[in-house]
Amino acid sequence: MRVVIEKGENEVAIRAARFVADLVRRKPACVLGLATGGTPLGMYRELIRLHREEGLDFSRVTTFNLDEYVGVPEDHPQSYRYFMQENLFKHLNVVPAKTHVPDGRSLDFEASCRRYEQMIQEAGGIDLQVLGVGRDGHIAFNEPGSSLGSRTRVKSLTGETIRDNARFFGSEDQVPRLAITMGVGTILESQRCLLLATGAAKASAIRSTIEGPITAQITASALQLHRDVIVVLDEEAGSWLTRREYYAEVERAQTLLEAGQLHELGIGNP
Ligand code: F6R
Numbered sequence: 001m002r003v004v005i006e007k008g009e010n011e012v013a014i015r016a017a018r019f020v021a022d023l024v025r026r027k028p029a030c031v032l033g034l035a036t037g038g039t040p041l042g043m044y045r046e047l048i049r050l051h052r053e054e055g056l057d058f059s060r061v062t063t064f065n066l067d068e069y070v071g072v073p074e075d076h077p078q079s080y081r082y083f084m085q086e087n088l089f090k091h092l093n094v095v096p097a098k099t100h101v102p103d104g105r106s107l108d109f110e111a112s113c114r115r116y117e118q119m120i121q122e123a124g125g126i127d128l129q130v131l132g133v134g135r136d137g138h139i140a141f142n143e144p145g146s147s148l149g150s151r152t153r154v155k156s157l158t159g160e161t162i163r164d165n166a167r168f169f170g171s172e173d174q175v176p177r178l179a180i181t182m183g184v185g186t187i188l189e190s191q192r193c194l195l196l197a198t199g200a201a202k203a204s205a206i207r208s209t210i211e212g213p214i215t216a217q218i219t220a221s222a223l224q225l226h227r228d229v230i231v232v233l234d235e236e237a238g239s240w241l242t243r244r245e246y247y248a249e250v251e252r253a254q255t256l257l258e259a260g261q262l263h264e265l266g267i268g269n270p
Contacts, residue, residue, distance in 0.1 A: 001210060001223065002230045002254065003247035005238040009198045013042025016130075016196050016232045021050050023128050023192075029060040031120075033129030033187070034088070035140075036065065036080045039196050040130055041087060048091040058094040062123050064116075066131070066140035066187075068104040070154060070178035078168050079104065102152065102180035113152040113180060120186070129190035133197050136160050137205045137218030141181035148214070148222045150183030184222045192228040195220065197237040206233060207240040 106112040209220040
């Protein structure tokens with residue numbers, strides 16, 4: 001895992017957007033896995049800025065969102081489709097038919113979940129999956145106890161997630177109890193994962209994700225099994241990590257390597 005600790009939320013947004021933008025430039029027809037929630041909003045704003053000011057082209061990009069509430073129509077202000085539309089898609093030149101969010105209205109859950117997995121496969125798999133993490137360590141809606149091999153399916157939200165998401169719905173009893181979510185196994189098949197976290201409320205989940213044992217009780221910890229994960233944190237979210245200095249050292253070396261400044265690392269002649 002590459003752990004990048006930035007000063008604050010703003011720096012996290014800019015850094016994370018750079019990883020996405022680099023991929024879009026390198027592979028214009030890439031497949032992005034996207035998340036909703038408060039965490040990626042800054043990164044989405046930065047991608048919109050890069051599109052407007054630097055011409056970052058999303059016309060060949062395909063997207064798949066992690067999850068959607070069950071029973072919430074697409075045009076409901078709290079549906080994840082609506083969230084993506086308002087906060088990202090409508091500001092980019094992405095082709096609407098290439099943007100995918102699980103279908104929360106289909107009552108044939110099994111078929112629609114299978115179809116979602118199939119569409120990801122047909123698109124060639126996800127190149128970069130953006131993830132946030134819940135305070136209980138969930139990724140997507142893979143709540144504690146979810147199988148680490150799980151696929152796209154229907155999940156019941158935990159009380160903690162319902163309480164956390166009540167801020168968007170006005171009250172707890174308005175929050176849907178079920179969601180369709182990519183599974184941990186689905187997420188682990190992405191070529192690269194980009195996990196973002198900001199704020200002190202995420203410090204415990206982040207410590208468990210990065211430094212704790214791999215357990216279905218913290219589904220984000222399954223990312224330790226993935227060969228290419230970048231975690232971008234602000235100082236608060238990283239504040240419970242015990243190996244912060246080492247991560248900073250690795251990051252410094254990585255930056256110098258990427259810049260070709262090998263002599264700074266004691267390699268070759270100055
Ligand atoms: C959203 C999602 C969730 C959130 C997580 C953190 O699509 O899959 O796992 O990433 O609940 O939410 P925020 O960013 O609002 O703290």
